[in-house]
Amino acid sequence: MEFDYPRVLFKNRKPDRVATLEEYRESGGYEALQKFVGGRVSPKEVIRLVSESGLLGRGGAGFPAGMKWSSVPDSSPFPRYLVANADEMEPGTFKDRVLMHVDPHCIIEGMVLAAYSFSASKGFFFVRPSYESSAHILERELEIARKAGFLGHRILGTDFSFDIVVHRSGGRYICGEASALLNAIMGKRPNPVKPPPYPTEKGLWEKPTVVNNVETLANIPHILRNGPEWFKGLSATGHGAGTKLYAISGRVSRPGAVELPIGTRFSEIIDEHCGGMAPGARFKACLPGGASTRFMTGEHYDIPMDFEDLKKIGNRLGTAAIMVFDHNTCLLGATLNLMEFFARESCGWCTPCREGLPYMLELLRRIENGEGREEYIPNLRILCKQVWNSYCALAPGAAEPVISLLDFFEDEVRQHISEKGCPFHAKAGH
Amino acid sequence: MLPDELKLKLREVIAGAESPREKAIDVMFEIQELQGWMSDEAMVEAAELLGMTPLELEELATFYDYIYRSPVGKYVIKVCDSTVCWLEGHQRVVDYLSGRLGIPLGGTSADGLFTLLPVCCIGYCDRAPAMVINKRVFGNLTPEKIDRVLGQLAEKADFSGSE
Amino acid sequence: MPRLVIDEREIEVPEGTKVIDAAEMLGIVIPRFCYHEALGSIGACRMCAVKFLQGPFKGVQMSCMIDARDGMVVSTTDEEAVQFRKRVIELLMKNHPLDCPVCDEGGQCLLQDETVSSGHGVRLFPGPKRTYRDQYLGPYIKHEMNRCIHCYRCSRFYQEFCGYRDLGPLQIGDRMYFGRFSDGALESPFSGNLVDICPTGVYTDKTARFKLRRWDLERAPSLCNQCSLGCATVANGHYRGVMRVEARFDSEVNGYFICDAGRFGFSYSNGGEGRRERPLGPKMAGAPASGPIALAGAREALENIAAKYGPEAIGAVGSDRNSLESQCMLALVCKTRGWLGPVFFSDPVVRRKTLAAVEALDGELAVSMREIAEADFVLVAGADPLNEAPMAALALRQAARKHAPVVVIDPRSIRLPFDFEHFPASPEEIEKYLGTLLRMAVEKDVAGLGKEGEEFFRATGFENFEPPAEMARLSELLGSSKRPVILCGTDVSVETTPAFAAECARLLRISGKQAGLFYLLPGAGSFGAALLSETAEKTFGSLIEDIENGVVRALVVAESDPFHFYPDRDRLERALSKLELLVAIDYFPSETVRRASIFYPASTIFETGSTYINQEGRVQFAQPVHRGGAPIRGGQHPPRVYSGLVPGGDHLPAWKVLWQIAGMAEEIAGGHGDISPQNFIPAALPAFDGLGAERGYPVDGPRLFAAKPGFRGKGGSAGGIGGERGEDPESFDLLMVEWMFGTSEFSAWSDSLDAALCAPYMSMNSRDAARAGLRDGDRVSVELDGGTFEIEVCVSDRTAGGVLVVPRHQALDWQKMKDFPVRVSAEKIRKI
């Protein structure tokens, strides 16, 4: 890439293939494993370093990784499990896929180190069906790692054993939610389960289980090799830590996944790393962190893309999947499309989501089709509030685009109602 | 009836699990690989292998998007209809495929080769519009590319690899 | 104990109480759909939203998901919470069909109630309603999925609570469906509870479909009298018929649920077609007679017999389906009039086992079904809970769900809806297994018993017994348990086992455990019969001899049908035809009734107040639900008889008939020439007085025990007996057993249960079968002393060696065995 940025996770990125074990090792791979597992450094020390690094979970909620591991009680029973969440089914999100295709060993090493920190003996890669190619790669590389002594029975000749299997999902967005994911692995219906007990106390088969996003895990070897201070120093802001994989899609010139210091300004991401907006397109709004974040308008075009800064404007970094919409895009149409997704993927457990999302979908569809009524707008607002109090985070996430659409683009919505149709229809051609 | 070799293989798959149910999806995928879809008979047999009742397996089969409980073509073409593909013209892809195969969304071609379905975001937004055929993904779709892919399939080229 | 404030009222509740339950203790019923006390919280429906004003939680939250905590201030009436709940209703009603006018749930529908109370009335949603295809779920449950609000109660009840695996949640999102893999009868014998537990009309009682509107029903708290547990029910009457039976909550006995036999087995009370038509009119010499004439006629005939042969020539026969009222009256009549009896039992061994159980049960040991559910180890000895007392199986399941090991020692291939340990011991071996397991678990703890304890264990015959390997692990678990329960049956076990089980439970107590004891008895009235027959040693078997010898010339048979239970039908027929007088009082159209010289119709439990003492000594009362009479059915106009009487309304409680025909008006009277059971129960059963003193009659709830606590060192049958018998390849013990459907008198006369019947089969051990050259599914004829019967063979590894297990099934002509016990030699079993 033409810019001079620290590259950590994408260090070994090749345009056309997966980095090999050798390439990974040449770049310092498995050194952390040698040092911490091979050297029998105390697991507590691993947790301390990760906690100190300020690494926040990359799966969307931004939960501190070290804190999650340390919440496995010392006295809790064995076996303990670790799950790498590679479900990634939220529209717009694809950074984990790219990461798995770039440098799988970085994730594998991260998993072994994470497992070491709380004495897990078995790990699962939870992979969605459309990522079969990733599953393939992972299975192949896991075997290579096993042969090299980095995985499996008595890792590096120590008495620490940990192995990983790939678990293929049948494909549903809700399976990415940590507690639903555990049900999915156990072959139960993947409905979420509210804590307590937390999975770190009673997860898979009632045993302590940690679920981390694959990007979170991929950071671990680097943190342990280079130290927490180095990791914090990677950030573009004073408060963030590390780099971040941003997945940009939509109306930009070069969509794709890029690794940048966390907190890189939005403007820089779009203008410099994605080649600006697509030819002829003007920026209208984006969803800055995946389908369940709020529309962000040009007002914040310069915002540092970090957990904190987005929180300050009432938005979320989420999965850092940036979907960019241009002046020709009907945002009501986009919201309707998102709602189709969420309503279809609702697991059906709780009333607000199961019934509320199709309700919103119906209202949005009617407005888009020119059958809207004025009273649908206040009704949509109430529904957004209602689904906020759902069983899990899916439905509240689904409400975010809708409520922000009404907050920032109510005029556009009203225009649909008064003109009895979509004002963009003729222009955009979808 | 499931063929004996398949049953043998499935038993092996199941034996490697912490608990048999864990392999329910793998077992159904294996069966679909061979038979395309999960017929009632296949459900009953698979459930038995997994130590589940048919109802318990049905609870899973009907939950997931990639398990088919009605017959599908040899190639299940799923066109992504989520946001970015929508933005980048997924409807054009659907229309084109519909026209070429002579089937509507949800239909199966008369030769039993193709089924056309919508699918939610498949994680290839950087290559929108995209589609997934069986478990293989194709992005940056244009009519030419679609023709090429369909051509390959019609020749029954080996189709097990990954992109 | 947290203290919190709900709607400005303070309450202190036990740790772990959910806010929704805390509110209920204050009488505030927070709306809910998914939450059910028996199933716990899942937070799915979002209907129980309340506002948390102070404390660790803030804002609108689900009251079923949050434990009450100190300092909480909660409002159920806060506008925000009220609006939230109203919107939940709007969301649920979005797809709900407005079926109420044709829905059998109408009038007792939680959704209806909560919709009205929420204030939601105007439909805002502009879209269409969702529809589903319904499934056929068998003869009892009608499925109407369009009415579903997706609360998950049904699947959680069915799978988690009951342990059946053929009904569950399917699909996803707003396409969620609750049903089976394919059309077919539900496998669970507790499926009827779906009707009660579903908050809408998805599952309705098919047997009552379109026959009634809820608000037209006469309802009364009743009891199930189909097995010895005496589950609480609500009986619903209409048009002089019983329309349906529902479960009634009883925290100690059945909780919220009942079994399908109890729910659907009421139709005998309405009568059926043809031979099942209920005999509602009195008869003399086969011809209809008016009530007063029949009563006077019977009285006179009985007086004549007494004058001619002495009063002891009149035998009085009751049963275990008699109410306590009738049993007491029988006892009093025999005492004052000098009749022979009362005879409540057919078989002397069963009588002694029942008496032993009743004598052994004391207030310390006796546990209820609730306590079984809380046990941490259960030993089932000689009992088949699912078949003999279905709800006990459900109580066991609740214990097993909380990881209590359940060990079953029984010759039958017992099935239960959970994982358990089974030792297929022959009846003679049960004590050996039980005693050995116990000895291994607590011997060191009961060393203080010295010689007595040693003797006790020796009597189990453990010395020449090589316990199965599993026992070591199980005995350790039993040793470390705190609340073990022994559940002991009285059907297949040998005579000494009930007393032996009690001693085992006492030993567990001595070893420091909160041990409990739970018996299963033959019938709903068995406990009462045992209390009242301590003095009368007679059984029906001996009565037959008395008839044959000419000692007994007349029988008064109250709610009993020897043709149902007596093992030698030919002999029975001969004996009865020798009688000069047979007076029958019953509600079943039984063979005895058909042969009676004088018949008087008895009221059923639905028509007269009836007391039953269940197997744990609990005195319970069933209120009458209606006056009864000839039911008004479709196509039948009421007879146009101008009379002040209800058509078909001659029936009387059996005790009242007895009172009249025995001419007891002088001895027991309550003024106005009528009596109440209050006037005579205490006379027959003094213990009852103590219970009733402060309550009067009826008595409902307290327990009555005949025994005093304390170890008696009563050994078993000196174990060794059985040992080798199971291995005798030449002959088998025939074990006649109960099935949940098809063996009881209720099932014989209730057409509503026909649909649940399955064909009888004979179980035998696989080694025995191999030796006898039989295979699973073979049809065989079994030759008995009095003839042969034909039956299918079911081979199982879990049936004990040396026994043939056969149900006393109504479709089986089994009453050819002359007498118990029966041994069948191998060559008498022929393949056909």
Ligand SMILES: Cc1cc2nc3c(=O)[nH]c(=O)nc-3n(C[C@H](O)[C@H](O)[C@H](O)COP(=O)(O)O)c2cc1C
């Ligand atoms: C509906 C829903 C879908 C989710 N999908 C994913 C996912 O695909 N991948 C992921 O890593 N986290 C996903 N999450 C977040 C997970 O619940 C969980 O927070 C995360 O995997 C934890 O990893 P982290 O701490 O490393 O971020 C999802 C959450 C919700 C509510």
Ligand code: SF4
């Ligand atoms: S919000 Fe409710 S219905 Fe939606 S996915 Fe979560 S639990 Fe399921």
Ligand code: SF4
């Ligand atoms: S069928 Fe009834 S009990 Fe079951 S989920 Fe639907 S409403 Fe609830």
Ligand code: SF4
């Ligand atoms: S368990 Fe017994 S008492 Fe209870 S409902 Fe069933 S048959 Fe009646």
Ligand code: FES
């Ligand atoms: S009763 Fe609390 S969420 Fe249903």
